[in-house]
Amino acid sequence: MLTAALIDRAVAAALDEDAPWGDLTSEALVPATATARAQLVAREQGVLAGGAVFAAAFRLVDPAVRVQSRLADGDAFAAGDILATVQGPARAVLTAERVGLNFVQRMSGIATLTARYVAAVAHTRARIVDTRKTTPGLRAFEKHAVVCGGGHNHRFSLSDAVMAKDNHLGVLTAQGLSVTEALQRAKAALPHTTHIEVEVDRLDQIEPVLAAGIGTIMLDNFTLHDLRAGVAQVAGRATVEASGGVSLDTVAAIAGTGVDVISVGALTHSARALDLGLDLRISD
Structure with missing residues (x-):
C-alpha cells in the first residue's frame, strides 16, 4: 500500500504546508554554502516505522542531501540508538527536519504501540488488526506502521470488503426481510471472491448471520462471558472477531476467550508520537 509515489505525494504536500514560500529562518541565518551532518536518535525505546518517509x-527538499538508514522498518531499538544519519546542504536539512520527524515519530509511535498489543496476546491465537479510524489522507502510512509493529491490516477501505454493521442491517430488515434473507441476497449480488463480515451486538443475532454463510462475524462490545459464549456458538463455522472496549489492560483477557481476531482502533487514533530527535552539526 505504501508506494514510493504515495510517499512522495504526501511528503511534498507536507513540505508545501510547512514552507509554502521557503524557510525564512534558514535562508536568513544559515549561509548557502554551509553543510550539515545529523543523526536521527531515539530518546526512548520503540519500533521503527517510516524510514523511507523520513x-x-x-530528498524532496534537495536531492543533494543523503540519508543513510541504520535500521529497517519493523526493527526494535533502545533509547540512545542512532536510527539514521543525514548529510548535505544545511539549509535543506533544516527545512526538511520537522516534516521528516513528524512522519517518523508518528509512524514509529503506531508501530511501538502495536507491538505492545501483539506481545500482550502472544500466548493466544488471536491476531491484532487495525481499523479505518485513521488520519484522513494518511491511512496507508498508518496501516504500514501497524504491520511494522507485528499487527495485521483489516480492510483498507470501503471498496475492499463487505462489512455490515447495525445500520446496514437496519436498512435491509426495514424492507421486510429477515437478517438471513437480506444477507443471502447481498451475497448473491456480489462477486464470489468478496469477503463478507457482519457485526452483531447480541448473542441471539449470531445464528441468523451464520445461517447466511458469512465468513467473519464481529462480536461488538461483548462482555468476556458473552465472548466465550459467542466463540462456542460459532464453533468454527466463521472467523470470530472481537471489537470495542479494547485496551492494553483488556486485550489479553479478550484474546483468552478464544476469538480469532481483535480489532483495535486505538492503534491508529490514539498512538503517541515517539520521542525521536535530529542531532545536527553545521559547518562552513
Whole structure:
C-alpha cells in the first residue's frame, strides 16, 4: 500500500504546508554554502516505522542531501540508538527536519504501540488488526506502521470488503426481510471472491448471520462471558472477531476467550508520537 509515489505525494504536500514560500529562518541565518551532518536518535525505546518517509522529506527538499538508514522498518531499538544519519546542504536539512520527524515519530509511535498489543496476546491465537479510524489522507502510512509493529491490516477501505454493521442491517430488515434473507441476497449480488463480515451486538443475532454463510462475524462490545459464549456458538463455522472496549489492560483477557481476531482502533487514533530527535552539526 505504501508506494514510493504515495510517499512522495504526501511528503511534498507536507513540505508545501510547512514552507509554502521557503524557510525564512534558514535562508536568513544559515549561509548557502554551509553543510550539515545529523543523526536521527531515539530518546526512548520503540519500533521503527517510516524510514523511507523520513528520507523522502530531505530528498524532496534537495536531492543533494543523503540519508543513510541504520535500521529497517519493523526493527526494535533502545533509547540512545542512532536510527539514521543525514548529510548535505544545511539549509535543506533544516527545512526538511520537522516534516521528516513528524512522519517518523508518528509512524514509529503506531508501530511501538502495536507491538505492545501483539506481545500482550502472544500466548493466544488471536491476531491484532487495525481499523479505518485513521488520519484522513494518511491511512496507508498508518496501516504500514501497524504491520511494522507485528499487527495485521483489516480492510483498507470501503471498496475492499463487505462489512455490515447495525445500520446496514437496519436498512435491509426495514424492507421486510429477515437478517438471513437480506444477507443471502447481498451475497448473491456480489462477486464470489468478496469477503463478507457482519457485526452483531447480541448473542441471539449470531445464528441468523451464520445461517447466511458469512465468513467473519464481529462480536461488538461483548462482555468476556458473552465472548466465550459467542466463540462456542460459532464453533468454527466463521472467523470470530472481537471489537470495542479494547485496551492494553483488556486485550489479553479478550484474546483468552478464544476469538480469532481483535480489532483495535486505538492503534491508529490514539498512538503517541515517539520521542525521536535530529542531532545536527553545521559547518562552513
